[in-house]
Amino acid sequence: MQALVEAVLPSLEVAMKTVGIKGDFWRNMLGRSKEASQGDLALPCFPFAKQLDCSPADAAKKIADAIELDIGDAIAVGPYVNIRASMDWLAGHLSKGPSSKGTILIEHTSANPNGPFHVGRARNAVLGDTFVRMYRAAGYDVTAEYYVDDMGKQVGILCWALENLDENKVRELLAEGEIPIEDSPHSSKEDHARVLWYQAANLLKSKDPAVDAGVTELVQLSEEADADVLSRFEAAYQPVLDGMLVTLGRMGISFDSFTKESRFIVDGSVEVLMDQLQSSQLHGVAENGAHFLELExxxxxxxxxxxxxxxxxxxxxxxxxxxxxxxxxxxxxxxxLNILGEDHKLQSKQVGIALEELSIQPPEVVFYAFTKLDDGKMSTRRGNVVFMDDLLDEAQSRALETVKEIRADLSSEKLQQISEAVGVSATRFNIARISPEKGITFRWADALSLEADSAPFIMYSHARACSIQRKAGDVDTSVGLDTSLLTGSAAELVRRMAYMNDELQSSIDSNGPHQFCAWLSALAVDYNRFYRDNHVVTDEGVNVQNFIISEMARDHLRRGCEAVGIIPIEEM
RNA sequence: GGGCGCGUCGCAUAGCUGGAUAUUGCACCGGCCUCCUAAGCCGGGUUUCGUGGGUUCGAAUCCUGCCGCGCCCGCCA
Structure with a gap:
């Protein structure tokens, strides 16, 4: 919409001057229309009534009459001036790919490698990866980064448990602590296997002080960059992390770089920074010699x-x-850019201030609210979690039931492929489409919903477009799109597509991936309506104009899907 | 006690730099496949926008009191 505003502004300025409006306060009153039927932009004219000494409706009429646009038209409707871009102008924006926009490093997920990925952690990963994809789609050179917490208490407990507990002891402890050991297809994955040791050690810790002592010693050594301990830690957590990354990979989430926390102890940079902070105005020392910044x-x-x-x-x-x-x-x-849970807000603010004290620019941060279970927050330690591996299995099997019913003609291998894509996409989309600051209560029915306004709906539209393309075969499209013929649902579809880059950018700028998700859903709706009204493959052969539009929609749907982590399969 | 966030139809959700009948989906009712995928399309809604005040020509949107929910306020990570 920004491009249109800029295109329209000069003519508007002239018109305002002609009519006799002083100042340019009206500039930011120019907003997007609520409904497509009202055009693209709307200017409410209430404030002009006084200046022009007439009713708002008359003011709208005067202004609309004074506007001369070659890229669209301006019509007064009641007290509003509605501006609609021409099909020509809109079509001109279709082919424009994103321009190159520089680099951004997005750190997300960075979960402690102490157990399998669960749905509480999933929001960070899905949100983060959606940002990664959207930024890439918008033309940024993105590095997806995972910060590996390789030296804290969590890893310490895991390491201690693996080195000191045998399987029988672990089972005994878990039975006592009433943490169920469920047999699942994933039991042999190292993240699922090793989390039992982690949970057992946590249980033992509360009654055996030796555990705490042992862990504390390990953690202390790790903080001193003890090479032996750090490598024992790595031996403990790396298989867990690998297992987590397999799960993430199944969701289409991958990382470009991993940075270990211990690195900054080992290379001495932490020590240097601590020295530098001493010269801050905010610096203070506690009774026992601890250093702090006073942030009041x-x-x-x-x-x-x-x-x-x-x-x-x-x-x-x-x-x-x-x-x-x-x-x-x-x-x-x-x-x-960092993607963090809302529990990190204060910490993040403190770190931001400290960074400024060090003349280091703080990062941009997106916070998201937690995913709760009906009976409270999830915790790996306590074992009340829904593992992502199980959720994805369930999503896949539910999708399979539906595909089987609809597509009895497909091979079982094909059915598997489709249902896996649908399950993963639906799971992701159900998270990405909700605005980050809104709390989510995990419910199976919601998480696995395959209904409209979900990923399968969008995938279906894309698969339709693919099917049409296959049926149409080779088509000579050299005549190009004739915008003068565009009306009705075909015009609405073109209009929708023309704003893709705008929507992507504004979704990024406002840190709201859900906005772009909503645009993508709307695009699918528009394509379905176009499909209803305009046939591509007919008895008389292929309608080239409709084919061109369908192909553009296929491309936009595919790119949109990739930008939010929906798998754009070609058949379903 | 303090800070931050959230509260929109039965459920879920959009809108929140103030503006035209508050968006969309689920659920519920009805219609559409001798025509490119019906996971689709079309039609059907009396919503105290948590609540009391305030600002404004105009408030879901801004200010403020209150209520409810979440998160945080470790020399933990």
């Missing part, structure tokens, strides 16, 4: 406004390493 003057409120970055024993904290991590990330890209 920076607008941080609450019980404690002190941000500790160095313990009394001189060691660093997670947040301190995060500072070094951000310093490092700036060497990799010109823009940084």
């Amino acid at each position: 003057s920076k607008g941080v409120k609450g019980k404690s406004t002190q941000f500790f970055y160095r313990r009394g024993d001189g060691s660093s904290l997670y947040a301190t390493r995060d500072l070094a991590y951000h310093q490092y990330k700036w060497t990799q890209s010109t823009r940084l």
Whole structure:
């Protein structure tokens, strides 16, 4: 819509002057129309009534009459001036691919490698990967980054458990703690296998102080960059991480780079930063020698406004390493975006302030609200989770039931492929289409919904377009699109497609992937209506104009799907 | 106690730099396959936009009081 606004503004300015409106306060009153039938842009004329000494409706009429547009028309409807772009202008925006926009590093997921991926963590991954895809679709050079927490307490517990507990002990502890060990097709995956040790150690920790002591010793050594401990940690978590990445890969989520937290201890950068922070105006030292920044003057409120970055024993904290991590990330890209759960808001703010104290620019951050189960928050430690592997299985098998019914003609291999694509896409879309700050309560029925306004609906439209393309065969499209013939649902479809780049960019700029998801759904609706009204393959042969439009829609649907992580299969 | 976020039809959800009848889906009712995929299309809604005030020509949108829910306020990660 931004492109249209810019195209229209000059004529509007002239018109306003002609009519006698002073100033340019009206510029940001120019908004997008609520309904397609009202055109593309609308200008409410209430405020002009006083200046022109007439009714708002008359003002609208005067202004509309004074507008001369060669890229569309302006019509007064009641107290509004509705501006509609011409088909020519819209069609001109169809072929335009995204321009190159520079680099951005998007860090997302970064889950502790202590157990299988669960649906609580999935929101971060889906949201993050959707951003990665949307930024790529918009022309950015994106690095998808995973921060591996390879030295904290979580990994410490995992490592200790694997080195000190045997299988019988683990089973015994879990039985006592009433954490069920479910037999699933994924039991042999290392993330599923090893999480039992993690859970068992957590149970044991509460009654056996030796566990805590053992773990603490390991963690301390890791914080001192002890090479032996770090490699034992890696041996413990890497298979878990690999298992998690398999799950993510199944969802179409992959990463370009992995950075280990311990790196910043090993290379000494954390130490350097801690020294630098001492010269901050905000710097303070606690009784036991711990260092902090006093953030009250920076607008941080609450019980404690002190941000500790160095313990009394001189060691660093997670947040301190995060500072070094951000310093490092700036060497990799010109823009940084983090996807974080809302529980990290304060922490993120503190880190941001500390970074500014170090003259390092803070990253951009998108926060999302948690996914809860009906009976509370998910926790790997307590074992009340829905694993992503199981959710995806369930989604696939539900999709399979539907495909089997509809497409009895397909081979079982094909059915498997389609249902897997549908299951994964539906699962992702059900998360991506909700605005990030809205809390989600996990319900199987919602998570697996295959209804309209979901991924399968969009995939279906795309598959339709593919089917038409196959039926049409080789078509000579050199005549190009004749915009003068466009009316009705065909015109609406072209209009929708013309705004793809605008929608993508504005969705990115407002940190709301759900907006682009909604556009994509609307595109599918428009294509279905076009399909109803305009036949491509007819008894008389292929209608070339309709074929051209159908092919453009196929392309837009495919690109749109890829931008939100829906798999654009060609048949379903 | 304080900070941040959320509260929109039975359920879910959009809109929230103030503007035209509050979007969409589910569920519910009815219609459409001798024609390119009916996972589709068409029609059917009396919604206190949590609630009380305020600002405005105009408030779901801005300000403010209150209520409910979530997250956070560790020398944890």
